[in-house]
Amino acid sequence: MAQTAVSRPLLTPEAQQRFTSVYRAEFPYVWKSLGRLGAREREREDLAHDVFTTAFRHWDAYDAARPVRPWLFGIAYRVLLDFRRKRQNQMEDVMERVELADAARSADDALAAQQAWALAARALDALELDRRAVFVMHEIDERPIPEVAQELGIPLNTAYSRLRLARRDFNQKVAEYQTGRMAP
């Protein structure tokens, strides 16, 4: 029936305006979050757009009383998870994605920050996606674990377990890198 095509209610003008303002304000956050979750550079723009397309479709379900970033992060995680499942065999070595700056030029503060970001990205790349999502949301976005569990749709104990494993892996990766860098 043609009528099924119109079963989805239209967003009110206020809701559309709100969506547009959220899009403008939060695109950079979603963009950065996708990078933290391990999205490849050339796919990040399309994935970010997919996140907002999904957000638009489910906009009626969004509770405006809650912060929008954790909700968008949950969508970004699921969009990336779905994307990876579809293209499981085409994943490249994410370790090659990060270009480390030359340590000899690290006197400059901006370069030092850039190095730290690159190292953080490299350590994040060592984490499995499900642990990585919990780690990024809690440690970097500073969201409490109950909220992380809710937005990612996982039990609370699972969220704590993933955080524990992610911290362990992240610590190990950083220690490995520090040792490797100090080696002659």
Add this chain to the structure above:
Amino acid sequence: MMDEPLEPLSAAALTLVLAERARPDDAGLPVEAVLARVSSTVGLATRAALWTKVVIGAVSAVVGAGLGGGGVYWRMTQQAAPPAPVASAAAASAPDP
């Protein structure tokens, strides 16, 4: 409850986390692409609304015609029709010199 306590981040790891936490949101963001995307997404929302209205209009027209009234369909066709060629019609009805 947790069976095992959470291991804290090492000092080195915490340094990296803090650096990443302080990273600007727009770092590495292609500004031109974002601007293009913003406009296209606004267009997407508008287009979605417009298409829904088009479908609603078409369904209304079919339902109206099917019910025997045909009024909606007639109005749509009338609105869609080009304006009458007033000038040529007037010229045709004018007496020959």
